[in-house]
Amino acid sequence: MAVAAPAEIHPTAHVEPGATIGEGCRIGPFCLIGAAVTLGPGVEVKSHAVVTGDTTIGEGTAIFPFATIGEVPQDLKFRGEKTALVIGARNRIREHVTINLGTEGGGGVTRIGDDCLLMAGSHVAHDCQIGNRVILVNNAALAGHCVLEDEVIVGGLSGVHQFVRIGRGAMIGAVTMVTADVIPHGLVQGPRGALDGLNLVGLKRRGAARGEIAALRDLLDALSRGAFRETARARAKAGSDGALVREVLDFILGPSDRSFLTPR
Structure with missing residues (x-):
């Protein structure tokens, strides 16, 4: 384990040998940090969170209680191959969020950009590629291989089908099922999502x-x-x-x- 001073690690946290803990990191009570994890400077992992797998987390990101980051994919084709999760800087990953590693068939890396907000209970599946300043509202779920460009907002309790692309600045309303690609700056609403104009507020x-x-x-x-x-x-x-x-x-x-x- 490599720990850059000063870093605060609660006595009840378990940091496995091999983990890299950056300067100014704070790891709270009862956390688990896996052996292949790299935490950048100033990352905070609050109590009872799990960060595992080959996971890299950028500077200033905060992970809230009971989040599970870097676990194996929910994909029956996954056979334990070496894959990764890369999360950028200054993200806010709230309570009970789950983010999975990539799969060999999907490119091997799940990726999240900078300055994103993943609200409580949201899910990012294997091989998703998420840009900067993206917001997933409470309990929004992304299936595998989704691509979300910068500044996308996905409303609460919404689901995005696997392999869907959502263009920059698009807005997905609450309780919406997204089964096909969404153009940049589009507005999608309704239980069976349809393009309902432009995201004028965002524009x-x-x-x-x-x-x-x-x-x-x-x-x-x-x-x-x-x-x-x-x-x-x-x-x-x-x-x-x-x-x-x-x-x-x-x-x-x-x-x-x-x-x-x-x-x-």
Whole structure:
């Protein structure tokens, strides 16, 4: 075990030999830190949390009581292969959150960016790739291989189907099942999720210009009247209407054969 001074480790915590504990870390009562875990500077692991597996956690991240981080995937194909979990800096991982290692078939790494908030009871399955400033509200669950780009919000009690991509700045409402890809800045609502417009609140908070929002609305209207990929291909060929429209077109024409959530 390598411990950088000063670090605070409660006497009842169990830190296995081989773990790397960064400067200024705090490990609370009855925690378990596995042998292959690396905690960056200033990481706090509060009481009764488990961090195990080949897990790296970035500077200033806080893990709250009863979270289980880096356990083996809930995947019957997993055979104990060496895989990893990489979590970035300044994340807030609240009570009872579960985050699993990757699988060999999914690339081997589950990854979470910086400045995310994973609220109580949320779940990140194997091989998910999560960007920066993502919020998972209480009891939201991501199945394996999901991709969430920066600044996505997933509402409470919502579920995201395996292999789904959710574009930057999209908003998923509460109690929503997401079974297909979601375009950047989209708004998805309803028990069987459907694209219900744009995440206008998020766009305005991020300073999107009125003209850019109008161009996105025009694109969404065109997409709602035709096949997504064919319409996007035609719009891309005709020339862009600004950075946000190009972002959505690039997402639709990206390397995926999944369908997209469409307007009602």
